[in-house]
Amino acid sequence: MEVKDLKLLIKMITETDITEFEMDNSDEKIVIKRNQKMEYVQVAAPTVAYTTAPQMAVPAAAAPVAASAPAAVVETGETINSPIVGTFYRAPAPDAAPYVEVGQIVEKGQVLCIVEAMKLMNEIEAECRCKIVKICKENAQPVEFGDPLFVMEKL
Amino acid sequence: MLVLHTHNSMYPYSSLFFNPKPENNFSMGYQMHQKAGTILRLFREQDGFVSGEKISRSLNVTRTAVWKHISALRDAGYVIEATPSRGYRLVASPDILNIEELASQLHTSSIGRRLVCLSETVTTNADSFRLAEDGAVEGTVVIADAQSSGKGRLGRAWTSPPGVNLYCSVVLRPSIKPYEAPQLTFLSAVAVARAIELITNLKPEIKWPNDVLIQGKKVAGLLNEMSAETDAINFVILGVGVNLNMTFGQFPSDLRHPATSLLLETGQPVGRVRFTATLLNELDRLYTDFRSHGFALVREEWQQRCSANGRHVVVTDCGVEVVSGKYFGIDGDGALLVRRANDKIERILSGDVRVL
Numbered sequence: 001m002e003v004k005d006l007k008l009l010i011k012m013i014t015e016t017d018i019t020e021f022e023m024d025n026s027d028e029k030i031v032i033k034r035n036q037k038m039e040y041v042q043v044a045a046p047t048v049a050y051t052t053a054p055q056m057a058v059p060a061a062a063a064p065v066a067a068s069a070p071a072a073v074v075e076t077g078e079t080i081n082s083p084i085v086g087t088f089y090r091a092p093a094p095d096a097a098p099y100v101e102v103g104q105i106v107e108k109g110q111v112l113c114i115v116e117a118m119k120l121m122n123e124i125e126a127e128c129r130c131k132i133v134k135i136c137k138e139n140a141q142p143v144e145f146g147d148p149l150f151v152m153e154k155l
Numbered sequence: 156m157l158v159l160h161t162h163n164s165m166y167p168y169s170s171l172f173f174n175p176k177p178e179n180n181f182s183m184g185y186q187m188h189q190k191a192g193t194i195l196r197l198f199r200e201q202d203g204f205v206s207g208e209k210i211s212r213s214l215n216v217t218r219t220a221v222w223k224h225i226s227a228l229r230d231a232g233y234v235i236e237a238t239p240s241r242g243y244r245l246v247a248s249p250d251i252l253n254i255e256e257l258a259s260q261l262h263t264s265s266i267g268r269r270l271v272c273l274s275e276t277v278t279t280n281a282d283s284f285r286l287a288e289d290g291a292v293e294g295t296v297v298i299a300d301a302q303s304s305g306k307g308r309l310g311r312a313w314t315s316p317p318g319v320n321l322y323c324s325v326v327l328r329p330s331i332k333p334y335e336a337p338q339l340t341f342l343s344a345v346a347v348a349r350a351i352e353l354i355t356n357l358k359p360e361i362k363w364p365n366d367v368l369i370q371g372k373k374v375a376g377l378l379n380e381m382s383a384e385t386d387a388i389n390f391v392i393l394g395v396g397v398n399l400n401m402t403f404g405q406f407p408s409d410l411r412h413p414a415t416s417l418l419l420e421t422g423q424p425v426g427r428v429r430f431t432a433t434l435l436n437e438l439d440r441l442y443t444d445f446r447s448h449g450f451a452l453v454r455e456e457w458q459q460r461c462s463a464n465g466r467h468v469v470v471t472d473c474g475v476e477v478v479s480g481k482y483f484g485i486d487g488d489g490a491l492l493v494r495r496a497n498d499k500i501e502r503i504l505s506g507d508v509r510v511l
Contacts, residue, residue: 083333083385085488087505093310117504118337118364118489119308120379120391127384140473142504145334 001028077133079148080124086117088137088149098139105131105155113149129155190214190224192255195233198245199259206242250318250400250427252298260432263439266325268294275301275317280380280394283324287382287390295326296435305396306378313376314407319400320416321431325393325438329446333383336391337489338450340365340379341457342441343393347375348460350434351397355421360462363491363508367397368462372415374398395434399425450487458484463510468493472506482510 001009010032023030082088090098090113099111106112106126115122134151137143193213197205210221225235225243232249248256254272261267269292276282276299283297299322302315315322327339344365351359351367351374360368367375376396382389398416406414417425444452458464463482470477470493478501483492491503 081385083383084336085334085504086337089309096310116308117334119340119377120337120381121308122333122336122381122383125382 001030006030077151077153079136080112080126080150080152082115082124082143082145082147082149084115084117084120084122085145086115086120086122086143088139088141088143089114089116090135090139100132100135100150102132102135105129115143115149124149126152131155189255189258190216191228191231192259194221194224194228195245195248195256196259198243204238204241204244208242210243248426248428250424252300252427252431256428257298257432257435260428260436261439262436263294264443265294266435266439266442267296268292269296271295271297273297273299275299275303277304278302278306278394279322279324280306280378280392283326283392284380284382287326287328287392291326293326293328293390294439296323298323298431307376308378311411312407313396314401314405315396316401316405319398319402319405319418319427321395321397321399321427321434323395323431323434325395325435327391327393327442329388329391331388332386333381333388334488335450336379336381336383336388337364338445338453339391339393340377341450341485341489342445342453343377343379343395343438345453345456345460346434346438346441347377347395347397349437350430351375351417353433353437354425354430355417355423357417357420359460361457361460362462362510363485363503364489369415369417369420371462372413374415374417374420393438397430397434399427399430450489454485454487454489461485463508467511469509469511470503470506471509477501477506478503 009030020032022032090100092099092114099113100106106129108126108128110126111123112126112132113124115124130152132150133153136148136150143149194210197210197213207218207221210224211218214221214224216224225237229235231253232251233245234247236244236246238244252272254270257272258267258270271282271286273279273282276297279297279299279302282299283291283295286295286297299315301317302313302322305313305315305322307313329336329339331338341364344361344367347367348359348361351357351369357369359374362368365377366373367377374397378394380392380394382391398414400418401416402418417423417430441453461482461484466482467480468482468491469479470491478493478495480493480495480501483494483500485491486502491508493501493503495501
């Protein structure tokens with residue numbers, strides 16, 4: 001399936017109440033799952049689309065790949081990335097409430113988390129009004145420069 | 156935020172502390188205070204008596220006005236002797252964080268360009284962060300006599316009673332990348348160590364990344380904050396708390412690490428204005444070099460002052476041991492290098508270091 005068709009398919013599905021969609025044919029398997037407006041698109045397909053392998057053999061080979069292919073998960077939406085190497089903190093103190101939760105709508109300039117590098121605390125702020133779709137790191141986990149910290153949806 | 160008023164509220168500079176809120180006309184107040192600062196500077200430049208005539212010429216005011224300024228300084232706690240034939244002599248200065256006196260002792264190019272002194276605030280870091288967001292110039296310094304909620308890393312409390320210590324924050328706007336900003340952590344630690352050494356003759360040591368210790372006891376707490384976009388820094392706040400004249404009874408009983416003050420170590424009280432001026436002067440020197448030559452000088456001096464030189468260290472993070480081995484210096488980013496028994500070098504970016 002071509003990318004534009006896949007986009008169309010996702011668009012069609014998101015306009016309905018369908019939360020899970022699975023399509024399996026001889027040379028590719030597509031799984032679309034929706035959760036809290038989060039869209040995972042899982043595509044498992046032979047890398048060479050025009051494979052000439054016998055038709056019968058392909059589904060057998062594709063099925064186990066699909067089952068164990070989380071690498072094919074695509075996060076839709078924009079990410080907020082870490083500007084420094086450091087440690088990710090979701091709250092200002094261990095016993096304090098997290099700055100944000102999944103699904104929360106945050107205003108421009110609102111603090112989302114802290115990334116600490118050698119006693120330099122870097123408060124990461126929302127650059128626009130947006131909805132937090134996913135928190136990509138665990139509290140107190142190390143992060144690299146440019147690592148996605150949040151997936152967000154601009155509002 | 157409270158603004159401290161000294162006994163006489165009739166005189167313009169009896170209010171020695173400023174409120175940084177924009178509705179207060181800061182520049183007006185500062186002009187009036189500059190006169191008092193000039194008088195104090197004259198006293199310092201000339202040991203002994205300064206003639207009323209000299210003061211009136213320097214201030215460009217009448218002799219009567221000089222007398223009024225002297226009275227106001229007395230009201231603020233300065234002991235000034237006046238002799239008709241010889242003039243005025245400063246006998247004693249109160250240990251208050253007086254903005255004009257501090258200004259008169261600064262020899263800086265950027266640090267202290269704007270000074271804000273508060274009697275009490277929540278934290279000076281929060282104040283300077285807010286000022287910086289409103290566009291405060293690089294070198295803006297916020298100092299408080301007391302903090303109601305002084306903080307360390309991860310929301311840990313920093314005890315901040317009035318009248319004894321230094322709590323200050325400095326706004327910097329360095330033109331470096333956000334990932335280079337942790338280097339400033341080392342810069343402020345070196346500045347504090349230098350200031351302690353200059354004022355007391357004690358030999359402070361630094362523990363990675365920026366704990367300043369005397370005989371293994373913590374004397375200063377440094378916490379920096381940054382506001383940055385992905386590839387540019389808006390500003391960095393250097394937060395500095397130094398225990399100057401705190402006594403045993405003022406330390407909380409549930410301290411995580413042993414702590415001390417300069418008074419406890421030397422038996423001598425430290426003048427807060429003098430210490431603050433020394434610290435800001437050293438910060439300015441180091442920062443000026445940092446801006447033109449980068450991290451090299453700070454890194455070298457930090458390493459000389461590091462308590463772990465030639466020692467074995469254990470690094471823990473959230474109570475879990477990360478690595479144990481020989482201290483191997485810091486790299487160009489400030490990361491701690493530890494050499495394991497198998498000669499493998501580990502690079503540490505966060506954690507608590509214990510020197511064995």
